[in-house]
Amino acid sequence: MTTFTIIGTGSMANAIGGVLASGGSTVDYIAKDQVGTAPLAGDVVILAVPFPAVDSILAAYGDAFDGKVVVDITNPLNFETFDSLVVPAGSSAAAEIQAKLPQAQVLKAFNTNFAATLAAKSVGELLTTVLVAGDSAEAKATLVAAVEAAGLGAIDAGALVRAHELEAIGFAQLTLAVSEKIGWTGGFAVQR
Template sequence: MTTFTIIGTGNMANAIGGVLADGGSSVTYVAKHQVGVAPVDGDVVVLAVPFPAVDSILDAYADALAGKVVVDITNPLNFETFDSLVVPAGSSAAAEIQARIPSAHVLKAFNTNFAATLGAKKVGELTTTVLVAGDSAEAKATLVAAVEAGGLEAIDAGALARAHELEAIGFAQLTLAVSEKIGWTGGFGITR
């Protein structure tokens, strides 16, 4: 059984935790006020927080995250304007996290999903699909298996370099939802 620690307690944290628990994984949560105090004991640590919160989490847990699988769900948007990403061109939030904790196995996942589609396990009539990018085949396989056990589809989207494209998809999806062109129960569906 895979153990997960989810840092965050918002809609996405609870939706992801629900999927993982449905698949038989053990899930614990670290709330904002517990960061730096509560342990991150899971084999996999999910950063289910807004991108601006990541730096302080990495400051608090850099040593504890060494050797762990770290899942970055963030979309590094400029939340004041919603018109750009705030990471260097060609980079990604996941790549920035990997640079900060080089001994961790950083994955990009869940950033192209809304909480409602994770909870419902559907996007329209399609099963919700989670795209997973990362450089560790073993880490990706662990997350994909846990997501699939929870009733969703999961696709290995390639190396961590693909996080750049996943964040672009997440950016497009969020800007469409904020401008009310799609609903928060919408999203992109994948068929195989």
């Protein structure tokens, strides 16, 4: 079974961890005040933190990420204005993380889901589906298997360059929720 280390203890971290544990995976958490001191014990490390916190986490652990699968769940949007993404046009937070962690296998996942829809395992009457992008087929298969073992849907969304589109979907969903056009228990769903 896959072992996961989740950096973060907020609603998304707990929802993702709960889902993965329900599927039989081993999950441990690293809180904000433990970053840099607690070990990255999992084979898969999930960055369940706001995008602005990522650089300090990468610096705190450095080459401890080498050989790991690193899952970026961030939506790199301007939280002051909610009107733009803060990564270069055509790029993504996941691509920037991969450039800083060349010895890790970076995946983009969970950023198009809300915590409530992960915990409920549904968006309305549809099964919650996690979209996963990355360049390593093996890393994607590992995450997809863990998500599906927990009773959620998962789709391989393609190479890491697709993280750009996933972040655009996440951006649109967040701005709709913040402006109260959709609820935090709703959002986009995939019918297969």
